Amino acid sequence: MSRVRTRPTRDDTCEKLFEAAAHVFEEQGIGSVSIEAIAAAAGFSRGAFYSNFKSKDELIIAMLEDHVEQSIRRCLDLLAKHKDPADYIAAFRNMDRTRQDPLGRSPLLHMEMILFVARAEKRRPELAKRLRARRQMITEIVETTAKNTGKTFQDPAWVGAILLALEDGFRLHRLIDPETTPADSFLRAADDLRAAIGVAFDAP
Incomplete structure (x- = not known):
């Protein structure tokens, strides 16, 4: 028993x-x-x-790590279910946000915690690891969607870095000026970019 x-x-x-x-x-x-x-x-x-x-700092770093891990898992799970880039973006847009971790539900707190850790130079390598993990995740999404659609990218890692910077920028703008920055701004931008540079995907 x-x-x-x-x-x-x-x-x-x-x-x-x-x-x-x-x-x-x-x-x-x-x-x-x-x-x-x-x-x-x-x-x-x-x-x-x-x-x-061991400390409050260690707790904060663990929270940031957990947030990145959960974000990666959610995105890759969606990617496995939605091969077409447009379908993936639509599914991401409609994802149930209430099931996210505390930092996923509170972008302002997420940013505050990043800045709190970044103030101490010795702790910045911990942030760098999470940043690189996020870049790698988006690079994998770029590579997978390109493969699924028969397209090619000259430098998927650079495209991933651009998209991540775009996402972080819109998140900050949303916190500062929500009236002119809709919640889905990043997804709209990603979809517009996908359509605008569609011809470039076929570049040799």
Whole structure:
């Protein structure tokens, strides 16, 4: 007879800490939030926090890593189901955002956390790893969609870097001026670019 698990697994604990940290960070600001406040918001003791993370900085980096991993998984899952670029963009546009991680649901907090980590030069390599992972993901999407449509790119990695910069730029513009930056601005731009440079896909 199997035993019923009564204690949370590390993944369960991390998920609750991520959600709690996101809530108190948004409410009080990242710099002013203590480890005790995060643990209490998650319903855990200080000891439970330290059994998973050595510091608040480590928790933040783990949250950023989890966000990137989930984003990559969602995008590649969609890509496996939608071979045509237009279908992929449409599916991405209609994706259920409520099921995303805390940083996926709060672009402003995501950006604040990136800046918080970037302020310390010694922590920037951690951000660089996530940036490279995102670039690689978009490069894979570019390569796969090109292959599925029988097209070619001179430099898929560069196209991926352009698209990622475009996405980050529109995210920032959306936070600053939502009235003139619709939520689907990046997807509209990507679709327009796909159509505008369609002839270039066939370049030798």
